[in-house]
Amino acid sequence: MFEAKVFQNPNMRNGPLQIVHDFRFVALNLKDEYKWLEDADPEQKLAHITWRMERLKARGYGGIVLNVGFKHYMEDEAAWQVLDKTVDLARDLGLRIWIYDEQYYPSGSAGGLTLRDHPEYEAQGLVCVTQEVSSPASPGRIASPLGHSALVYAYAVPKNQGRLMFDQQINISHLSDHGGGLCWTCPGGEWKIYCFFTRALYEGTYLCRALRAPRRNISVCNKKAVQHFLDITFDPYIKKLGSRMQSSVEAIFTDEPSLFWHTPYPADFDPDQSYSKLPTESMREKPNMAIPLYAYIPWTADLEEQFRRDHQYPLCDHLPVLFEGTPEAVTTRLDFYDTINSMFDRAYNQQFQAKLQPFDVDFSGHMIHEERFEMHPSSFGDILRNLGSMDIPGCDLLYSDPERIRYSIACKLASSAAHLYRRDHVMIEASNMSDKQQEFSLAQIKCAMAIEFAHGVDTITSYYGENLFSEEEYAQFTKYIARLHQLLAGGIHQTQALVYYPFRQLASLTTVQNPFEADDRAAKLSQSAATIVQNLMMRQIDFDYISDEKLR
Template identity: 30%
Template sequence: MDDLKKKYACPPDKYAMYPIIHSGVETAEARIAEWKQQGFGGIVANVGYTLDYPEDVQAWDRLEAGMRAAAREGFTLWIYDEKGYPSGTAGGAVLEAHPEYETTGILAYNYWKTLTGPARYRADTPEGKLFKALLVPLAGEDEPLDITETADAAGTLRFTIPKGGHRLLVLVERRLFDGTHAAHSYSEPRRYLNLLDPKATDAFIQMTHGKYRERIGDLFGKEMKAFFTDEPSLISWNLEHVPYALVSWRGDFPHVFRERYGYGIELALVAVFLNTGNAIVRRRCDFWEFISTELAENFFGRIQQWCRANGVAASGHLLAEEELTAHIFLYGSFYASMRRFDIPGIDQLESEPDKLMSAERLPIGRLAASFADVHGFGEAMSEASDHVSRMNNRQIPFEWIRASMNWHHAQGINIITSYYNFSHLSRQEVQMLNTYTARLGLMLRQGKRDSRVAILYPECAIWSEITPVPEARGGRQTLAAQEISRIFRDISWGLLHRQVDYDYIDETVIQQASVRDGRLTFGNRAYEAVILPGVHVMQVKTARALAAFMEAGGKVAALEKLPCHSREGTAEADGEVRSLFAARMNDPGHLLFSDLPGTLLTPAILAFLPRIMRLSPADIYSVTVGAAGTIVKTGGDVPSPGILSHMRIREDGRRVILLANMTGKAYRGTLTVEGMPDRAMSSEPAAQCTIWDPVDGSVAPCEWTGQEGIADMRGIKVSLGAYAGSLYVI
């Protein structure tokens, strides 16, 4: 520990912040001394944003000179891969050279009136390339009638309506721009690349990554660590109201989909847009799985393969990470796309503590860091800034930026790329922030995060319920989709408020995991409990794996819904999923079903879940909120919702714990940790519990509370100032 204490006193700069520099890196030689004095550990840079981007030779000369100067001084280098954002177009150059790679979508025109037959009928169709015109029976069980061939050259349909009531669904292919992120980017309006097309991705890589390799390829795998891609997406999550609901598309999808799933993609589109027809759950899941696989492989996967082949990491962040329903429209599967980052990341535009702690949005830091923890990447990144505050003419103080560093590291983010405007701070204050950040980065790379609880990312469940709509940002989704999103978000924050470490996992992790000593093990993760947040649909293989887990002593908590439908969508598969969980309903020690809407962390669930660490407030003042001084209480449990935590376990068995006070008032409490009493009773200095101050780098023995000499009644005294953080080694 002595070596670690020395490093902690003067932490490596590589764990400090990396400013994002879109212009001015060409003057790096003049600025390096300033960056060094401020304590930055690296830079994120790109070739200059000139009108000739990315072909401006002089801009490349300046970029190369600046990056090499920074490398000589030991800075870690990252490359930002686009002119503004979203990434993928090389500042528009890809589509200027290859207009055929522009993104397209299928727009669904669902005529409002019921068509009743038998009768002859005429209908015009929306602008665009007609893919399918379908008469969908209102009964919902018969397959739609394909009337596409009745269209004339102008797209006018003339057809006979069969007996009974029908809906007219017209599917047209059209380029995506109006109302999308492409038209509303903060950078500039720019036509967008079809990320589903591998040839389009290859063209982007050639025009960006390839050019950087030509200039500074000898730094790859050395000073040059990673490429940063910024908010690429399918852009089928429109940012303003559009006439028709839409999904992303590629011209050969009908053939590829049929080859993979054995039926026409138009049947899946009927299920997705209208929520009707046969095998709705299976067809909806088929479609979104198909989209997610094509995106993950043909964009994120190809970039990752190129980066790995060239000795660097693929990194960056996605769009609208905070909302589960947005994940589906933008990526099909957020999980599948994020797994193709070597250093997964987030975009955190807030630094005001109350906004960071908003329980109305997913805790995106924990979401991204889970990929690093579960899949062994080791590092997770944030594009951190005070952007929202600045856009509202608010200047945030030094203490809030430091609180943001605590927020990030508590959730598992350990690389900070920065858009902060530090002009209001002194050089010494910036240096203090960087040293503080580096100390957190050093300590929270010790060992591994000790998560005993896993939350299932409810992919099949949300696939089965979500519906594309023309309203902005996904509109008002079905009640079922809203409930899944709410339960997923609320249990995530509920555990954070009670200092319970957890990981997000998907069904693939459950299926590939093994069961050892009653734990679900995957890589270096070992879960004692798995939480199903509103999950009513899952793959049969997942249900079997969870049944085996429970049989071996593991615990599964199903919140508000019990799995009752299969992803496969057959009666036999549905029956097997239901029976596997029904068989455990009389075994409350291994399956706990809570069907109380809006009450997720009941006393029964809190007792059911493993809780290695507990934090108890010393007084009510520490946890009261609002003018009325209210508190949250579950049974006899009084949580400390303003305190975020991160617990790691080292190979020597010691635990490293970060406690971060995200509130504007002091906190006093008691920390107890599993296995701590034995260490607490030891008189050996090497076994002592210590508190590590990230502000000044000091290390001191912990102060104990409780009755001396009785181990089970001992705890560590916790005293945190407003917006302050402390590290404990136990």
């Protein structure tokens, strides 16, 4: 309901939350040179933080998203003392407080600490290496590739006039040689051998090219790995903040947990350059470019057992057809992605909720590649289900062009999840990171915020820098967002249309052999789905996405 007096002076706690990872570092787009000398007096450092926080409050920000200092992440007592005082200062200023759960992104590594004493928690893939054989005189030999485990499974599939006869395949896993590879004597005729090994998912993933800290990460489907990440990350916050964890912290921001799909190296990729990215205090590692990159699926030690429980047949016997990508694999693909999705949900989402619920702290964040439907199966699974597991579903848009944001589906996915799973709020990580070379006026950025609210968002976490506008413009920017919240938040959403989220169709078409490019049919389906909603947006017909789960 519109109330003129409230609209004139909105509650500024509903203004944007500024993301401030570390007060030592110059904020994004900050033109002024703020020096943080390591040998500076603690009082000088606190004075700097106080000035920054008071300035955010004066500009109209509703809160901050913060974390313990990135240098010597989680293990620097001085950094915890700074955080302690920063939380008190934010509370005294009336600022809302969210906590960011990682040193850079993606979430799960705890700045490298999760794997430091538990390398077994690292994300793993099951790799497929194949060989064609047709003569007993030339036995099939496949060695374990560099950086891979010993042989896990092996199958020989006969060919009839060039066609693979999967119903006649032979399990030859027992023929592992002393080197961890396979040696098999062909009985005659044409055959294709499928050998399966595991390897750590670092090389050939975006982890080794991460923007800030190239490093390994955990398996988000491994319950022990995720629990270790949560304990390392949140137990110190719980201990240091005490009762303030419940009384002052509203939410936790998790950033792009992922299955770490295969992403080919760019032609100009330089591992030395990637490794040299700042900050130098991060745990990081050069990728080993000698490790060969074969097709893989995400893997955990208990995946085979879980798959059998879910679908009453063994996954291992269907691996050749799954990796080959033939039409016979549709059922197996659907079942595989269903199991992976469920394991992700139990290990990551549900354990996150269990960790935070005793403190009445909300779980929020966003996934990667929200707008690329064809990437969903191999990246994280059903996005509506994952976002619906959060108390505050979220998304990110790293650009500010209103015309581009107008047709983005990211906000609608997050708000649809909120409506489907009865969540009260929707968050966006908003910034101009990907189009910061363009000049955008305050009016254009306000327009972008209005479109995001129209698409169902009511909470802005801002990556916009601290020197993007004048002081007067910041006041206009934050008050505009607070007014949008006052007008639009808390209402009853009445959708005019439902748009089917085609996750199962995408999963049935997403082949293992080349998941980054995806099957052409999956890409076309993704584009078709995007076109439908863009046409609805052009006609200003509001809609929600709906999933198979909610249609049943």
